[in-house]
Amino acid sequence: MRYLVTGAAGFIGSHLAGSLLAAGHDVVGVDAFTDYYDPQRKRENVRDLDVLEADLLVADLDGLLAGVDGVFHLAGQPGVRASFGPGFEDYVTRNVHVSGRMFEAAARHGVRVVHASSSSVYGDAESYPTPESASPRPISPYGVTKLCVEHLAYAHGRASGLDAVGVRYFTVYGPRQRPDMAFTPLLEALADGGSFRLFGDGSASRSFTFVRDAVDATLAAMQRGGSGEIYNVGGGDEATMAQVIALAEQISGATLSVERHGAATGDVRRTRADVAKAEHELDWRPTTGLEDGLRAQWAWVAARVAAP
Numbered sequence: 001m002r003y004l005v006t007g008a009a010g011f012i013g014s015h016l017a018g019s020l021l022a023a024g025h026d027v028v029g030v031d032a033f034t035d036y037y038d039p040q041r042k043r044e045n046v047r048d049l050d051v052l053e054a055d056l057l058v059a060d061l062d063g064l065l066a067g068v069d070g071v072f073h074l075a076g077q078p079g080v081r082a083s084f085g086p087g088f089e090d091y092v093t094r095n096v097h098v099s100g101r102m103f104e105a106a107a108r109h110g111v112r113v114v115h116a117s118s119s120s121v122y123g124d125a126e127s128y129p130t131p132e133s134a135s136p137r138p139i140s141p142y143g144v145t146k147l148c149v150e151h152l153a154y155a156h157g158r159a160s161g162l163d164a165v166g167v168r169y170f171t172v173y174g175p176r177q178r179p180d181m182a183f184t185p186l187l188e189a190l191a192d193g194g195s196f197r198l199f200g201d202g203s204a205s206r207s208f209t210f211v212r213d214a215v216d217a218t219l220a221a222m223q224r225g226g227s228g229e230i231y232n233v234g235g236g237d238e239a240t241m242a243q244v245i246a247l248a249e250q251i252s253g254a255t256l257s258v259e260r261h262g263a264a265t266g267d268v269r270r271t272r273a274d275v276a277k278a279e280h281e282l283d284w285r286p287t288t289g290l291e292d293g294l295r296a297q298w299a300w301v302a303a304r305v306a307a308p
Contacts (some may be wrong), residue, residue, distance in 0.1 A: 002026040007075035014045035061105035068166035073115040083142035095145040107160040119170040129274035140266030165225035170234035174211030187301040200263040203243035209235035210293035213286040220282040232272020237290040
């Protein structure tokens with residue numbers, strides 16, 4: 001098969017592209033290499049991949065989709081905190097406008113799209129574990145744009161027959177994790193003796209998902225997901241940041257220097273994924289526990305710090 005992967009140089013996208021290549025598929029990778037974080041880190045992710053640098057807002061999508069059997073649309077503007085204020089325009093452009101263009105092009109070519117959404121659409125969820133049927137009430141502009149993308153996919157499905165499947169990722173971690181996410185700066189501080197900025201009192205908890213599990217779920221969504229459906233992709237372990245810090249100190253053998261700050265605007269107190277739907281319809285379930293996954297990320301961070 002031949003697949004287009006957008007955001008192919010990103011954290012999840014680079015792992016996904018590598019898995020597709022390892023399985024013998026052809027991959028058309030594209031990434032804008034935006035400066036949300038250091039683009040050099042993205043280039044490190046794809047040293048062994050051929051990725052086209054292009055802005056999907058103006059790129060020739062019909063050309064990119066020619067001969068493609070499916071699209072994994074992972075490109076977008078990430079991050080909850082930065083979505084407040086003047087930076088919001090980037091979220092509207094790179095999440096909503098770009099996705100709209102991609103959905104229109106995919107519908108024209110009759111190819112399936114698996115698009116990345118987020119647990120941020122739930123906001124402070126009405127129940128835990130949270131099923132896909134829960135009412136989405138995002139509390140950050142980022143979450144609002146991801147919910148808008150879901151609605152765009154549905155609208156294009158109704159209007160033009162777009163075959164789209166959404167995956168709502170719950171706090172993905174592992175090697176190549178972005179530097180604005182918690183685990184990477186936490187582990188870097190343990191490796192180089194620096195300090196880690198902790199927002200809140202450490203009691204906020206997350207349904208942490210190892211990147212390999214997230215990739216497997218994304219592949220399963222392409223193969224077995226129902227058209228127009230949305231699936232939670234969440235790890236089997238829920239833990240507080242205080243518990244993560246203690247586990248990271250145990251794994252690294254070092255003590256973390258913590259700078260404490262107030263809770264960040266837009267951050268939810270808790271996430272916990274109900275993945276029964278994905279288990280039943282995708283034949284997928286998370287298999288990597290938090291300790292094993294954190295050890296894998298620690299090995300990546302320690303090697304990177306030792307040999308920048």
